Amino acid sequence: MTVIDLGELREAAPRPPGPAPRVVGRPLRMAVVLALTLLALTAAAPVAKRAAFVVPAPLGSMVLLHDGEVFLLEPGGTPAAPGRLSAWTIPTSPAARPARRWQVPVPVAVTDGFTQLRRHADVLLLTGPVGRSDGEYRAFAHDRDTGRVRWQRAGSPRSAGPDLLFEDGADGRMTINSVDPSSGRDRWSVPVSPGTVLFSSVADGVDRIVMVRPGGPAEVWDARRGVHLHSGQLDHGGTPSNTGFDVVGDLLLAVAQNSGRLTGYGLDGLDRRWEVPLPTPSFFVACGSLICAQGTAGGVRALDPATGRTVWRDNRWELSGSERGGRMLASGLGRGVWHPLVVLDVASGRVAAELDVWNLAASNGPDGPVIGLRPAGDGRMLVAELDVAAARARVRDVLPAVSGDCQTDAQLLLCRLMDGRFGVWRVPR
Template sequence: MTVIDLGELRESGPQPSGPVPRSVGRPLRLVLALACSLLVLTAAAPVPHRAAFVLPAPLGTSVLLHDGEVFLLEPGVAPAAPGRLSAWTIPTSSGARPVRRWQVPVSVVSGSAQLRWHADLVLLTGSSGRPDGEFRTFAHARDTGRVRWQRAGSGLSAGPDLLFEDGADGPPTVHSVDPGTGQDRWSVTMPSTVTEYRHRADGVDRIVAVRPGGQVEVWDARRGVRLHTAPLDRAGSPSGTYGVVGDLLLVVELSSDRLTGYDVDGLTHRWDVPWQVPSFFVPCGPLICAQGEAGGVRALDPATGRTVWRDNRWELSGAERGGRMLASGLGRGGWHPLVVLDVASGRVAAELGVWNLVQPATTAGPVLGLRPSGEGRVLVADLDVAAAQARVLDVLPAVSGDCQTDAELLLCRLLDGAFGVWRLPR
């Protein structure tokens, strides 16, 4: 087993080229210049060696990082051949080697699979190679890899249970599934034109079904109970797009160029405002943020629909901490300058430079950024969104990308296709 030499952090190297937003003011530039000078001084000191490991894997391997463990899904030797799913325990010291706890064959066609986690299960969803191309979910036990159950479709977490939806040839039916057995707890058919889910920290808790003619039903996703039924106030036949954010059902009515907000619990009309820009909506702190298809952010007051602030320079990057959030400058290519925005005002709190964000295993996990550092190395930084600063952690060699992180580990694909794993500093 090869141990990756992390080396010494000498310099950050050139940043990738990319569009830079217009200046946010001379005082901020002076502060940033001072911060860069301190960063160079800090970078001149050696960085302690971190525990680092390599997990061999052929090209095409999918990976799941969860709670300090790594699960690898290797493709079969032929396009239709079964692959292999394995579980690895990562040691705490660099003198030990990763331990493969189990390895089992899988019945999923290479290149079609998705790995997820729920309760004590590794969920593998992908094409089973059947003539109809049906996607199935296989629930593997965390401790042994044994398949506990399988069923058609792809499940969503809904508290302790899973939600599966079927009905490609007819009205959709939602099934609540016991993760221990794979059996239905309950199921309900919803003859709807649109089905939306409200997500909480532990999964879906409400199902919103829009029936032909505009009748809306709200269901408790944990109990299978219909809570509310009401017609939409403004139009008979649905003519727009729908979304659920927080405690609001948002309807963009294309026929009248209006955005309307309804309470999910009760379906009472809360407000409506003029709206013409195609958008998708996400929560951002106490506000609702609309992201335009061509870029730009517009923050709304969920109580009134009033626009609190808007800025056409940014795209949201998904990370929010302590009343601040990350956004990136617009432009072509995969590298964009990152900024920290104050959620309440949209004001720029800091410019962090050009970074590529690492996929976090959980929404509460650390926010890490990568960028090239010269000589085939990659600079890693902790992007502290709440403090509006970037703190350099390490320089890693031979990283090609495809990185994930949780509270303990950083995992990245290496240039030769294997995976490098590093323990994060505490």
């Protein structure tokens, strides 16, 4: 068995090289001093050794951590030596080894860039380009227990509750097909009108499909049943060529670039609810009960979804994607990976805490921990759980020989090691 020695946390980790984080305000300086003091006290005590394992992998491999399991996609070189997909079980005992449950070959071209690997129900979905010239994407549904391919089809799937959605352009006609993930059989299909197609999502995937025709009516479809819900003519003061659309929560948003106007329509009925001036944003995202517009050059503007009114704005931040208990993470603007993180109060935009510089591990569960990492010197990586709701960072471990590319779920933390393999740790809660 290969065991990674986690060592002892004896000193506070140095900040990665780069510009110093901004100081937001005098009331926070005392909190920062206290936080550093607590970090130093934590560093003085030895950290208990954690269960640590290594999953062997050649350079260039992709990995997915999901619900305590590891799925590994190894690249292929030639048709005679195709890529391989394998499933690994991570033991609960430190004295055991990770067990490879199955391994199957995969098409060579699927491992060449832009490949996706994810779990849905009882299948593992591998999606990628199957040709080097035509750009066709194809999805392969592997049985989670055996690895055998149950079905395959052209396209890239989206989750929609228990089922999957595929966009199909066969015979020059676009359709959206609902697919049973276990069998690959179509449940229903919806014809796609020429124009913009948007997807409204909830926690378990797409729930509504929105089609906006240039100069024509918009349509809303139920993505779980394939049922037409609403149609309506949109009046947003822009032309089809310079109007962008987005869906956030229960609103369809139209951004007229020529006039700098943002119009909000309710998805239930496509009724026009408000119109406000707004410089062209990069994207919209739901943040608590508000809508946050991220600017093209950074900066966040929070809007009231009922009126479009700007509730607060701050040009110092860009959103980092984690929200808990009415608070969310944001990072300072700048280049590179390492930026100072802050916790914002969603309702007011007020800075609740500064968390210093962290890089976030990808989270594969909506309720899993928010894990931050940063170099600790001597090839080590400091690991902390970022408690967004409590607005504080809790140091959990120091891991050796970690290069980055980390993922986490409710049970485990997985990171790429310096030699290309993957280390897996059980992070205490």
